[in-house]
Amino acid sequence: MSNKPPSTLRRLLLGGAFAALASLVLPGPAAYAEPTKNLRIGYQKFNSVNILKGSGALEKALAPQGIKVSWYEFAAGPQLLEALSTGAIDLGHAADAPSVFAQASGKSVVYLAAEQPYPRGIGIVVREQDKVADIAALKGQRVATGRGWNAQYLLAVALQDTGLSYKxxxxxxxxxxxxxxxxxxxxxxxxxxxxxxxxxxxxxxxGLKTLRDGTGLTNNRTFYLSSPAFADENRGVLKTFFTELGKVSNWANAKPKEVAALLAPQLGIGADVLEVASERRNYNAVAITPEITAEQQKLADTFQGLGLIPKPLKVADAVYPVSVLP
Structure with missing residues (x-):
């Protein structure tokens, strides 16, 4: 068997490497003494923010206010949140685990909103030829994952669910x-x-199959985040962002085929792949409730218990206290 991923998957995956280069050309930190005139948004492949970018709706909504929009693509949440914490971007999205790790490392980021649960959007994948029957069969085996990934959290709780531990x-x-x-x-x-x-x-x-997804284990939410300083000075801009995001999210939920058609040429990803992912996702943003905060707290406590986060943290401290949803 070739060591190279098949062509469709290879094109998709290698795109992340080029996206990561965006961090090398990002603008420097901005001062927020007054509302911004250039909203800098970080996004990842295949998300409601990505769809909003493709629609052009936010640019039209902010143009009357003299506000421009700049977009920066990132390979994954940790890189995006690093840029957010240094002031290189103003707003972005990341999954649950990267968001917790950002708070744990002392980055100045706040939760603004969350997406609906997306448990089928993460998974533990194996080769059929290896005949791995269940999670218990991974005991003593090497498993590739990333530090602070949402899918790393899935791995941790899936092991716990079958009576094993991350160790x-x-x-x-x-x-x-x-x-x-x-x-x-x-x-x-x-x-x-x-x-x-x-x-x-x-x-x-x-030859590849999903051994276990997040169903029954983790809600795998996407979060929208900013810096406290930017949010304080730009609540009106953020409300406009979430208004336009809500419109495209409603459209995306109802039209997975159209989502795939919109994003496929933009991302260089097959429409058949994007349609599968879109059909199992609910894009709508919701307020950060005590229940969602508790979900994040459980995730933080799990990682802290594994020694992957050095000390306990309180997720509620990073929730922005003022609603910026329309």
Whole structure:
């Protein structure tokens, strides 16, 4: 078997490497003495923010206020949140685990809103030829994952659910989904943790299968985040952002085929892959409720218990106290 991922998956995964270069050309920190005139948004492949970018609706909504919009693509949540914390971007989205790790590392970021649960959008993937029957069969095996990934959290709770612990596997840490899948294809690991659209792409490849997704284990929410200073000075801009985001999210929920058609040429990803991922997702943003905060707290406590977060943290401290939803 070739060590290279099949062509469709390979194009998708390698795109993340080029996206990561965006961080090298981002503008420097901005001062927020007054409302911004250039809203800098970080996004990842296949998300409601990505769809909003493709629609052009936000630019039209903010133009009368003299506000421009700049977009920066990132390979994953940790890189996006690093840029947000340094002031290189103003607003972005990331999954639950990267958001907790950002708070744990002392980054100045706040939760603004969350998406609906998306448990089928993360998974633990294996090769059929390895005959891995269940999560328990991963005991003592190497598993490729990333530090602070939402799919790393899935791995931790899936092991707990079957009576094992994270210490019962040999984690092989990688920086991106491309490296994870390459390791699986080469046979150097028995499983990898992935998220959509990389998960959907892997599921379409012969010889690969999802051993377990997040159903019943984790809600796998996407969060919208900013810095406290930017949010304080730009609540009106943020309300406009979430208004336009809500419109495209409603459209995306109802039209997965159209979502795929919109994003496929933009991302260089097959429409069949994007349609699968879109059909199992609810894009709508909601306020951060005590229940959602409790979900995040459980995640933080789990990682802290594994020694991956050095000390306890209080997720509620990072929730922005003023609603910016329309």
């Amino acid at each position: 019962d596997i040999d984690p092989a840490y990688v920086n991106n989904a491309a490296d994870a899948v390459a390791a699986l294809q080469s046979g150097s690991v028995k499983a990898v943790t992935l998220w959509d659209p990389f998960l959907a792409a892997a599921e379409k490849q012969p």
